[in-house]
Amino acid sequence: MAIFTRAPKAEPILGQNRLVAALLGLLTWFIGLLFFFPLFWLVLNGFKEESVANASPTLIFDPTLDRFSEVTEANSGLLSFAEAFGNSFWIVLISTVLVMILAVPAAYALAIRPMRKWRDVLFFFISTKFLPIVGVIMPIWIIARDLNLLGTRTVLVVLYTAMNLPLAVWMLRSFFAEVPKELIEAAQIDGCSLLGQLRQVILPIVAPGLAATALLCVIFAWNEFFFAIQLNPTGASTMPVWVNSQQKFQGQFLAGLSAASVLATLPVVVAGWVAQKRMIRGLAMGAIK
Amino acid sequence: MATAVISHEEEVRRLQRREGWRRRLPILPALLFTIAVTQIPFLFTLFYSLTDWRIDTVDPRQFIGVENYTSLSGDKFFLDAAWVTVKMTVMAVLGSLIVGTGLALLLDRKFFGQGFIRTLLITPFLVMPVVAGFMWKTQMFNATFGVINWVLNTVGIDSIEFATKYPLASVVVVLIWQWSPFMMLIILAGLQGQDASVLEAARVDGATSWGTFRQITFPQLRPFLELGTLLGAIYLIQVYDHIEVIVGGQPGAKNLPFYIAQRSIGGGNRFGLASSYSIIVVIASIIIANIGLRVLSGLLEDDS
Numbered sequence A: 001m002a003i004f005t006r007a008p009k010a011e012p013i014l015g016q017n018r019l020v021a022a023l024l025g026l027l028t029w030f031i032g033l034l035f036f037f038p039l040f041w042l043v044l045n046g047f048k049e050e051s052v053a054n055a056s057p058t059l060i061f062d063p064t065l066d067r068f069s070e071v072t073e074a075n076s077g078l079l080s081f082a083e084a085f086g087n088s089f090w091i092v093l094i095s096t097v098l099v100m101i102l103a104v105p106a107a108y109a110l111a112i113r114p115m116r117k118w119r120d121v122l123f124f125f126i127s128t129k130f131l132p133i134v135g136v137i138m139p140i141w142i143i144a145r146d147l148n149l150l151g152t153r154t155v156l157v158v159l160y161t162a163m164n165l166p167l168a169v170w171m172l173r174s175f176f177a178e179v180p181k182e183l184i185e186a187a188q189i190d191g192c193s194l195l196g197q198l199r200q201v202i203l204p205i206v207a208p209g210l211a212a213t214a215l216l217c218v219i220f221a222w223n224e225f226f227f228a229i230q231l232n233p234t235g236a237s238t239m240p241v242w243v244n245s246q247q248k249f250q251g252q253f254l255a256g257l258s259a260a261s262v263l264a265t266l267p268v269v270v271a272g273w274v275a276q277k278r279m280i281r282g283l284a285m286g287a288i289k
Numbered sequence B: 001m002a003t004a005v006i007s008h009e010e011e012v013r014r015l016q017r018r019e020g021w022r023r024r025l026p027i028l029p030a031l032l033f034t035i036a037v038t039q040i041p042f043l044f045t046l047f048y049s050l051t052d053w054r055i056d057t058v059d060p061r062q063f064i065g066v067e068n069y070t071s072l073s074g075d076k077f078f079l080d081a082a083w084v085t086v087k088m089t090v091m092a093v094l095g096s097l098i099v100g101t102g103l104a105l106l107l108d109r110k111f112f113g114q115g116f117i118r119t120l121l122i123t124p125f126l127v128m129p130v131v132a133g134f135m136w137k138t139q140m141f142n143a144t145f146g147v148i149n150w151v152l153n154t155v156g157i158d159s160i161e162f163a164t165k166y167p168l169a170s171v172v173v174v175l176i177w178q179w180s181p182f183m184m185l186i187i188l189a190g191l192q193g194q195d196a197s198v199l200e201a202a203r204v205d206g207a208t209s210w211g212t213f214r215q216i217t218f219p220q221l222r223p224f225l226e227l228g229t230l231l232g233a234i235y236l237i238q239v240y241d242h243i244e245v246i247v248g249g250q251p252g253a254k255n256l257p258f259y260i261a262q263r264s265i266g267g268g269n270r271f272g273l274a275s276s277y278s279i280i281v282v283i284a285s286i287i288i289a290n291i292g293l294r295v296l297s298g299l300l301e302d303d304s
Helices: A020-044 A067-071 A081-111 A119-127 A137-146 A153-177 A181-189 A196-221 A226-231 A237-247 A254-288 B008-048 B076-107 B112-125 B127-143 B146-155 B167-193 B196-204 B211-234 B241-246 B256-263 B271-302
Strands: none
Touching: A020 A254, A020 B112, A020 B146, A020 B167, A067 A081, A067 A254, A067 B146, A067 B241, A081 A119, A081 A153, A081 A196, A081 A237, A081 B008, A119 A153, A119 A254, A119 B008, A137 A226, A137 B008, A137 B271, A153 A226, A181 A196, A196 A237, A196 A254, A196 B146, A226 A237, A226 B256, A237 A254, A237 B127, A254 B112, A254 B127, B008 B271, B076 B112, B076 B167, B076 B256, B076 B271, B112 B167, B112 B196, B127 B167, B127 B241, B146 B167, B167 B211, B167 B241, B196 B211, B211 B271
């Protein structure tokens, strides 16, 4: 924890002079707004008529919710909004639950009761992240085809679990490592069973870390596109594939695509806003601590 | 009763073994799952890469040794894609690292609305890559409706169709937009871990801002910069979504992952050849990973 608590009155590196400080504050505001501008524009376009969106950029228009209702109600027969949302919801939920079921015992074993060579095991998990997806996509496609799993939710559940597992072990280990050993020993001396130790001592301390890790898995799984489009491009597919299908090859689609993008992005962006600090702390601490 | 006599040492060893397995057991499910889904398919890829397998013909798969690999040096498409991969990864990692460090330094000060601006700056990282690609392509880069070109027009410059004219740069800009926030947060964690008394001492000794940054802050930030580089490289070497959405099939910004998918399951059906491309990407990644993990294991050293 020490790494994040900073002594009071630490001088910032930039701007010790008051005028410079004020100017730097303004600059930060300007850059922050500039970074966010494309998203702001995307949201605006979602509320426009197609004819307004497909014209010279303007800030003045009559906002309408029609695009949102159009994209959610449209059904081309391949993948509707309701189907994609439902598929994404279940695939992300089940894969994240599986990741946690597999990762929590592993992280616990690596952090609290380390065996010999635990570091090698941890590095093995991380190193699987270095195996680019293209290194395995062909055999996976063939195996999925032979098992009749192409175009199913199952194949994505399995792959998203594998995709997020190394990261989850990595993050969770650092959260478990923060549990003071003395607390566990004290509980053991008091005759607390392993399950009791887990429930009463360890869980309360690591609960925020568990939540942050699960959330990061949710974000990565929700946004995943490559596996989804390659292995499951139609009816059983997910939100990124649905957004991709809103690009039309004829007629105007910009406003509709914007509305669809907002709907697909919003759940994860809001979740990320809520948990921003803890998530990255877990990532950074995984390596540093 | 001779059988009951077990030496003390043997008993201890037996208990230690049992204890060892009890400690290893919780790791096994995760380990076996990871091996089954990532390592075993990789062995298949290795095998395919030694064959001339084309899935679209009825010809049987033939073992051709390293022929796929020896043909790579003359394979213009492969070399182009490999070069694009290198350029794209290096530019995106360095770009987001530099922008992210700048943002972190700006954010690491007290000012009105700090939390709000940080939240705005984080948002690009949370956005679905497909959405980020579409948004930039149709609403920022586009020659007729794009905001960037609208700004250019008002200052008297003609519209440019960025995604067609500069496909690689367009993809890299979007990647930097998405990954700078990630780098920023990692570096911010490093900045906030600094010892304030050391900074204060430097100031009392009359060190300039730049001197303090170079001699005190930068060395302390190094592990965080290295971590950012490593994690960024892992993800950015296998970019697919942005390329698919922003430039699609057009040449100039196809990296190896995109090209491999196109030549195999994407309809090209050259499974043997494409597998050899995959193996090259994996070898390159292993080299980067080894350098990176060596650095990180240095960080883990005093934690044993």
